[in-house]
Amino acid sequence: MNFTLTLTDNGVATLCFDMPDASINKLDSASLVELQTHLKNIKDDNNIKLLVFTSLKPGIFIAGADINEIKSISSCEEAFKKAQMGQLILHQISLLPFPSLAVINGACVGGGCELALACTYRLMSGAKQAKIGLPEVSLGIIPGFGGCVRLPKLIGLSNALTLILSAKLINAKKAYRLHLIDAVYDAQQKNQVDDFIDNIICGHAFKKNILKKRIQKKNVQGLLDNNRIGQRLIFKKAQQKLLQKTKGHYPAPLLALKTIEKTLHLSIDEALLEEVNAFASIASSEISKNLIQLYFTQDALKKESGVNADDISPKDVAQLGVLGAGVMGGGIAWLCSQNGIDVRLKDIDWNALNKGYQTASGYYAQMQKHRKITPAQIRFKMNKISGAVKYHGFKQIDFVIEAVVEKIEIKKTVLREVEKELPEHAIIASNTSSLSITEMATALDRPENFIGMHFFNPVNRMPLVEIISGEKSSPETIACAVKLAKAMHKTPIVVADCSGFLINRILIPMLNEAALLLQEGASVTEIDSIITEFGLPMGPFTLADEVGIDIAFHVASMLQGSYGERMKVADILEHVYKEHHFLGKKSGLGFYLHSPKKAHKPRYNSNLDIILTYYRAQHHQFQHAFTQQTILDRCMLIMVNEAARCIEENVVKNASYLDMGIILGAGFPAFRGGILKYADNRGLTEICETLTELATKYGNRFTPAPLLLQKAQQNSLFYSPS
Numbered sequence: 001m002n003f004t005l006t007l008t009d010n011g012v013a014t015l016c017f018d019m020p021d022a023s024i025n026k027l028d029s030a031s032l033v034e035l036q037t038h039l040k041n042i043k044d045d046n047n048i049k050l051l052v053f054t055s056l057k058p059g060i061f062i063a064g065a066d067i068n069e070i071k072s073i074s075s076c077e078e079a080f081k082k083a084q085m086g087q088l089i090l091h092q093i094s095l096l097p098f099p100s101l102a103v104i105n106g107a108c109v110g111g112g113c114e115l116a117l118a119c120t121y122r123l124m125s126g127a128k129q130a131k132i133g134l135p136e137v138s139l140g141i142i143p144g145f146g147g148c149v150r151l152p153k154l155i156g157l158s159n160a161l162t163l164i165l166s167a168k169l170i171n172a173k174k175a176y177r178l179h180l181i182d183a184v185y186d187a188q189q190k191n192q193v194d195d196f197i198d199n200i201i202c203g204h205a206f207k208k209n210i211l212k213k214r215i216q217k218k219n220v221q222g223l224l225d226n227n228r229i230g231q232r233l234i235f236k237k238a239q240q241k242l243l244q245k246t247k248g249h250y251p252a253p254l255l256a257l258k259t260i261e262k263t264l265h266l267s268i269d270e271a272l273l274e275e276v277n278a279f280a281s282i283a284s285s286e287i288s289k290n291l292i293q294l295y296f297t298q299d300a301l302k303k304e305s306g307v308n309a310d311d312i313s314p315k316d317v318a319q320l321g322v323l324g325a326g327v328m329g330g331g332i333a334w335l336c337s338q339n340g341i342d343v344r345l346k347d348i349d350w351n352a353l354n355k356g357y358q359t360a361s362g363y364y365a366q367m368q369k370h371r372k373i374t375p376a377q378i379r380f381k382m383n384k385i386s387g388a389v390k391y392h393g394f395k396q397i398d399f400v401i402e403a404v405v406e407k408i409e410i411k412k413t414v415l416r417e418v419e420k421e422l423p424e425h426a427i428i429a430s431n432t433s434s435l436s437i438t439e440m441a442t443a444l445d446r447p448e449n450f451i452g453m454h455f456f457n458p459v460n461r462m463p464l465v466e467i468i469s470g471e472k473s474s475p476e477t478i479a480c481a482v483k484l485a486k487a488m489h490k491t492p493i494v495v496a497d498c499s500g501f502l503i504n505r506i507l508i509p510m511l512n513e514a515a516l517l518l519q520e521g522a523s524v525t526e527i528d529s530i531i532t533e534f535g536l537p538m539g540p541f542t543l544a545d546e547v548g549i550d551i552a553f554h555v556a557s558m559l560q561g562s563y564g565e566r567m568k569v570a571d572i573l574e575h576v577y578k579e580h581h582f583l584g585k586k587s588g589l590g591f592y593l594h595s596p597k598k599a600h601k602p603r604y605n606s607n608l609d610i611i612l613t614y615y616r617a618q619h620h621q622f623q624h625a626f627t628q629q630t631i632l633d634r635c636m637l638i639m640v641n642e643a644a645r646c647i648e649e650n651v652v653k654n655a656s657y658l659d660m661g662i663i664l665g666a667g668f669p670a671f672r673g674g675i676l677k678y679a680d681n682r683g684l685t686e687i688c689e690t691l692t693e694l695a696t697k698y699g700n701r702f703t704p705a706p707l708l709l710q711k712a713q714q715n716s717l718f719y720s721p722s
Contacts, residue, residue, distance in 0.1 A: 001020070001034070002017060002018065002019050002020070002025075002030070002031040002034050002035075003015050003016065003017055003018075003031070003034055003035060003038055004016045004018065005038055005041075005042070007047070007048070010049070010201060011047055011048055011049030011050065011201065012048075012049065012050050012052060012197060012201070013042055013045075013048045013050070013051045013052065014051075014052045014053075014054055015035070015038055015051065015052070015053050015054070016054045016055070016056055017031075017053065017054070017055045017056070017057075017061075017062060018055065018056035018057065019031065019057075023057070023060075024057060024060045024063040024107075025055055025057050025060055025061070025062045025063060025112070026062065026063050026064060026065065026066050026067075026111075027062060027064065027065045027066065027086060027111040027112070027115070027145075028065070028066035028069055029066070029069060029082070029085070032085060032086050032089050035089055036089045036092070039089070039092045039093065039096070040092075042096075043092070043096055043097065044097075048098050049098055049099075049201050050098060050099055050100070050101060050197065050200055050201055051093075051096060051098060051099070051100040051101070052100070052101045052102075052103060052197065053100070053101070053102045053103065053115065053116075053119065054103045054105070055103075055105055055106070057105075057106070058105075058106070059105070059106035059107065059127070059129040059130070060105075060106045060107050061102070061103075061104045061105055061106050061107060061108040061112055061116075061130075062107075062108060062109070062111065062112025062115060063107055063109050063110075063112060064109045064110030064111045064112055064113075065086065065110055065111040065145070067139070067292060067295065067296075069082065070082075070139070070141065070283060070288075070292065071289065071292045071293075071296075073283050073284045074284055075284055076280045076281060076283075076284060077280075078284070079279060079280040079281075079283035079284055080276060080277065080279075080280035083144035083145070083276045083279045083280060083283070084276045086111065086144070086145045087144060087145050087146055087272055087275070087276055088272075090111075090114055090115055090118045090145050090146055091118065091146065091268075091272065093115070093118040093119060094118045094119075094120075099120035099121065099200060099207075100118075100119040100120050100121070101119055101120065101121040101122070101123060101196075101197065101200065102115065102116035102119040102121070102122045102123070103123050103193055104116060104122060104123065104124040104125060104130060104132065104172075104181070105125050105127075105130065105187065106125065106127065106129050106130050106131075107129065107130070107131055107132075107169075108124070108130070108131070108132040108133075109131070109132070109133060109134075109135060109169065110134060110135060110136055110143070110147075111145050113132050113133060113134050113147065114134070114143060114145035114146050114147045114150070115145070116132070117146060117147060117150040117151060117154065118146060118150065121182050121196075121200060121210065122180070122181040122182055123181065123182060123183050123184075123185055123193060123196050124172040124175060124176075124181040124183075124184055124185070125172060125184070125185055125186075125187045126171075126172045126173070126184045126185065126186060126187070127172075127187045128171075130171065130172055131169035131170065131171060132169060132170060132172075132175050132180065132181070133163055133167070133168055133169035133170055134147045134151065134163060134164050134167070135167040135168070135169060136164075136167070136252070136256075137164065137165065137167045137250070137252040137253045137256055138167035138291065138295075139252075139288065139291050139292050139295055140250070140251075140252045140282065140285065140287045140288030140289075140290070140291040140292065140671070141252055141279060141282055141283050141288050142164075142252055142255055142256040142259060142275075142278060142279055142282065143164065143256070143275070143279075144275060144276060144278075144279030144283075146272060146275065147164065147275075148164065148256060148259045148260050148263060148271075148275045148278075149263050149268065149271040149272055149275055151163065151164065151180075152260055152264060154179065154180065154214065155178045155179055155180050156222065156225045157224075157225040157231060157234055157260075157264070158224070158225055158234055159178050160260065161234065161238050161257065161260065163178075163180075164256050164260070165238065165242065165253045165256060165257065172184045179213060179214045182210050182213070183196060231261075231264065235257065235261050238257055239254070239257060242254055242257065247532075247533075247535075249535050249669060249671050250287070250671055251282060251285070251287065252282060252287075252288070255278055255281070255282055256278075258278070259274060259275055259278040262274050263275060286681055287671045289673075290670070290671060290672060290673030290674075290677055290681075291670065291671065291673070293656065293673055293677065293719065294659070294660065294663070294670055294673065294674070296656075297656040297657065297659070297660045298491070298660065300656070300657075301491055301492075301493065301657065301660065302486075304482065304492075304494075305479050305482060305483075306467060306478045306479050306481070306482035306492065306494045307475040307478050307479050308475075309475050312475055312476055312479045314476065314479040314480040314482075314483045315398070315480070316483070316487070317341060317398045317399045317480070317483075317484050317487065318341070318342065318398060319341075319342045319343075319344070319396055319397050319398055319399075320336050320341050320342070320343045320344070320397065320398065320399045320400070320401065320484075321343070321344045321345075321346060321394055321397045321399070321400040321401070321418070322336070322343055322344070322345045322346070322356075322400070322401050322403060323346050323347075323400060323401070323402045323403060323404055323414055323418060324346075324347060324402065324403040324404035324405070324414075325345050325346075325347040325352050325353045325354075325355055325356025325357075325359075325387075326352075326355065326356070326359075326403065326404075326405075327359055327457065328403045328431055328455060328457060328459065329345065329347070329356050329359075329403035329404075329431075330345070330355065330356035330357065330358070330359025330360050331359055331360070331363065331455070331457070331458065331459030331460065332401055332403055332431065332455060332459060333345045333356055333359075333360050333385050334359065334360035334363045334364070334385075334459065334460065335455075335459055335460070335488050335490075336384070336385075336488070337360065337381045337382065337384035337385050338363075338364075338381060339487055339488050339489060340384070341384070341487070341488075342384050342386075343384060343385050343386070344386050344387075344388055344393050344394065344397060345357075345385055345386070345387050345388070346387070346388045346389065346390075346391065346394075347387075347389065348389060349389055350387070350389060353387040353388075353389070356387070357382075357385065357387065360382065360385055361378075361382065363459075363460045364378045364381065364382065366460070391417070391418065391421035394418065394421040394422055395421065395422070395423060396423075397422060397423075397426060398423075398425070398426055398427070399426065399427045399428075399429070399480070399484060400418055400422065400426065400427070400428045400429070401429045401430075401431055401453060402414055402415060402418070402428065402429065402430045402431065403431040406432060406433065406434070406435065406554075408435050408436075408439065408440065411430060411432070411435065411440055412440055412442075412443035413443075415428060415430070415440060415443050415444055415450075416443050416444070419444050419445060419446065424446070425449075426449065427449050427450075427451065427477050427480055427481065428444070428449060428450050428451075429450070429451050429452060429453040429481055430450070430451075430452050430453070431452075431453055431454060431455050432452055432454060432468075433454055433501075433504060433555065434499070434500060434501070434504060434554075434555050434558050436470075436497060436499075437450065437451065437452040437468045437469070437470035437473070437497045438470040438471045438472070438497050440470075441470045441471070441472055441473075447470065447472040447473075448472050448473065448474040448477060449474070449477055450470060450472070450473060450477070451467065451468065451469060451470065451473045451477050451478060451481045452466070452467070452468025452469075452470065452497065452501075453465055453466070453467060453468070453481055453484075453485065454466035454468060454501060454503075455490075456503075456665055457547075462664070462665070463490055463491050463664050464490065464491055464492075464493065464503070464661060464664035464665040465485040465488075465490045465491070465492045465493075466492075466493060466495050466501050466502060466503065466661070466665070467481050467482055467485065467492045467493065467494045467495065468494075468495055468496075468497050468501055469494060469495070469496065469497060470497050471497065478494060482494065491660070491664055493652065493657050493660065493661045494652070494653065495651055495652050495661075496649070496650060496651045496652070498562075498649065498651055499558060499559055499561075499562030499563065500555070500558070500559050500562070501651075502646060502651055502652055502658065502661050502662075502665075503661055503662065503665035503666055504555055504559070505559065505642060505646065505651070506639050506642045506643050506646065506662055506666070506675065507639070507662075507665075507666045508552070508555055508556050508559055508567075509559075509567060509638045509639060509642050509701075510540060510635050510636070510638055510639050511540045511543065511544055511552055511556070512556055512567065512569060512570050512573065513570075513634050513635050513638045514527050514531075514539075514540035514541065514635055515540075515570035515572050515573040516570045516572075516634075516698075517626065517631060517634060517635075518541075518570075518572055518612070519570060519571060519572040519612070519615065519616070519619075519621060520621065520623070520624050520626075521622070521623035521624040521625060521626065522624075522626050522631055524541045524591050524592075524604060524605075524608065525604055526631070527539060527540060527541065527631055527635070528540065528541050528542055530628050530631050530632055530635075531632075531635060534632060534636070534669070535668075535669025535671060535672060536667055536668065536669060537667040538667070540635065541590075541591035541592070542591075542592065542602070544584060544590065544591060545584035545585045545590035545591055545592055545594065545602070546584065546585055547584070548583055548584050548585075548586055549573070549576065549577050549582045549583055549584045549590055549591075550577060550583050550584075552573070553569065553573055553574060553577045556569045556573065557569055565700070565701070566700065566701040567701070568701075571615075571619070572612070572615060575611070575615060576591075576608070576611065580611060585602075589605065590605065591604075591605055591608060592604055592605055593605050633690055633694065634694060634698065634702075636675075636678070637687060637690060637691055637694065637702070638701065638702065639662075639675050640675055640676070640678070640679045640687060640691075640708070641691060641701075641702065641704065641705050641708065642705075643658055643662070643675045643676055643679075644676070644679075644704075644705040644707045644708045645705045645707070646658060647676070647707060647718070648705060648706065648707040655674075655676045655677075655718035655719060656674075656719070658674065658675070658676060659673060659674020659675060659676050659677050660674065662674055662675050676718040676719070677718070677719060679708075679718065680717045680718050680719055684708060684711050684712040684716075684717065685712045685715075687704075687708065687712070688704045688708055688709055688712045691703070691704045691708070692704060
């Protein structure tokens with residue numbers, strides 16, 4: 001039994017939601033049917049003056065519909081049936097002959113928000129964990145239980161579009177400002193809920209005042225919201241903004257927008273039918289399936305400890321040291337202070353330390369510019385960063401992150417030094433993008449306390465941290481590093497200590513393949529355009545300029561040294577770096593020309609045409625024309641092949657973690673589900689056939705990985721069918 005119905009002497013009926021053996025409440029088919037039964041039983045009860053919805057789950061009102069049920073939808077007909085059932089049941093709440101109240105004690109998400117919208121009144125806790133919103137578009141679907149219809153009528157068109165299209169959850173304070181809820185209560189003051197209920201039952205003036213508050217102020221925005229010319233303008237601007245942001249790759253926000261536009265002036269019954277039809281048209285789409293799979297992967301990673309042992313309980317890190325005050329060191333120090341961790345930043349002199357402080361201060365300045373932090377908060381957080389040119393204070397430190405220059409002998413020297421200054425239990429992590437953790441550990445007396453933590457640049461924006469387990473890294477060390485990364489609000493993924501780890505091992509071959517295409521006749525802008533149209537945020541040459549052509553070349557060379565001929569560095573990449581000193585954005589000269597002025601967009605470096613002409617003539621390289629599909633296949637399938645090898649070699653726990661890593665760390669398009677989900681969707685047999693053709697034409701690096709061939713022959717997938 002999910003709902004418990006109680007009735008008081010003063011006519012208050014309470015439906016308390018508490019799913020048995022579950023940490024959250026969700027509107028699955030069984031709970032909806034049960035709710036429908038209760039609504040039928042009470043609708044004709046003349047003793048009831050008010051129906052109140054509550055939850056017994058701490059910090060959770062209703063977390064939404066059952067996403068597993070949505071994931072299992074296989075047809076438009078099934079989607080229509082499921083959505084209409086939920087929609088009609090919630091609509092019955094709005095048709096009750098007495099008012100209803102949702103007492104929102106915590107997360108009120110998706111279908112939970114739609115249930116609250118169907119109620120007459122909404123009262124919400126001011127607790128930090130209490131959030132409300134309709135995030136369905138982030139799953140590739142749209143609100144299907146009445147959210148597209150009721151929300152614009154309650155809070156106005158502009159506010160509703162912002163909430164639905166952004167998929168963001170908001171707190172009680174903002175929800176009250178938008179008139180999404182009618183009041184905020186203190187969770188410690190239960191009498192506030194009782195008083196609100198008493199006022200609804202007894203106070204006509206109270207109810208009238210609430211309804212009056214919901215009427216939008218006659219400001220400019222309100223005038224636009226409430227006339228058809230203004231509405232057309234709002235819809236047009238919203239569509240332009242969506243297309244600019246999504247490039248048309250994510251259909252759900254656009255469908256939500258069109259659904260709201262179609263239903264805005266329809267009767268409630270017509271509008272609900274339009275909404276359920278729209279939901280049904282998208283719920284079983286490939287993109288929806290991909291995004292829902294990523295939701296489950298993200299949820300699994302939140303619970304992931306990084307180790308298989310259940311008896312390991314890593315301690316919180318109270319004090320942390322960072323060695324090296326460069327861009328990464330300063331960024332990591334900022335990350336610690338931002339998340340309440342005291343950090344000791346060490347470098348060889350105060351000038352170097354000052355650069356680290358400037359990096360941290362710069363990130364806070366960006367936050368202040370976007371009104372995410374106050375000057376007083378910045379001062380408090382910056383005070384959590386202390387500097388040192390010696391190892392003073394390191395005896396009290398639990399965890400050290402080394403972020404010095406990416407040269408293994410220098411790192412080994414620094415690691416030897418710091419280990420002597422730390423307590424025996426302290427853990428040391430190296431922030432490295434490519435160097436062997438196992439090799440660095442040979443410099444230490446306690447290699448079991450050593451691990452890799454690869455933070456991606458820029459630290460304030462990139463959510464992924466690769467946790468690299470060396471041969472001697474202990475389970476306790478791994479678990480502690482994972483917990484620390486989570487405390488920093490990053491997504492940690494544990495990977496094996498192989499050359500390139502996970503992300504660079506898969507990404508660099510794509511950059512190298514683009515360079516090979518360039519020297520064979522394709523153009524920089526052509527290749528970049530095809531890759532961005534596929535969905536990546538930037539093309540390979542733009543990316544090379546961003547990270548630095550020197551860095552890309554050095555990592556590619558390291559991969560060639562480890563994996564041999566299949567990762568041989570493209571000659572042109574070495575040529576433009578060594579002969580013409582192309583470094584990319586940091587020097588202004590790369591595959592594009594970069595201006596120090598932010599307003600100036602990068603321009604194609606036309607000098608490259610001369611360089612390429614001379615290079616091709618010198619190396620007897622004929623210029624070929626390539627189809628878009630060939631360029632796409634060469635860049636994407638080289639990644640698929642390497643990703644399959646990573647699974648085969650147990651570099652990462654499973655395909656879903658690999659895909660999440662490549663999305664968070666390399667910007668692979670989420671709507672495609674990740675590189676291996678893309679391979680599954682395209683078909684592994686077709687992938688192997690195309691790779692074999694490419695191998696015949698362009699070299700053995702395209703020879704299908706054994707695991708790919710095996711799965712194609714067995715007609716199996718990287719992911720289990722839904």
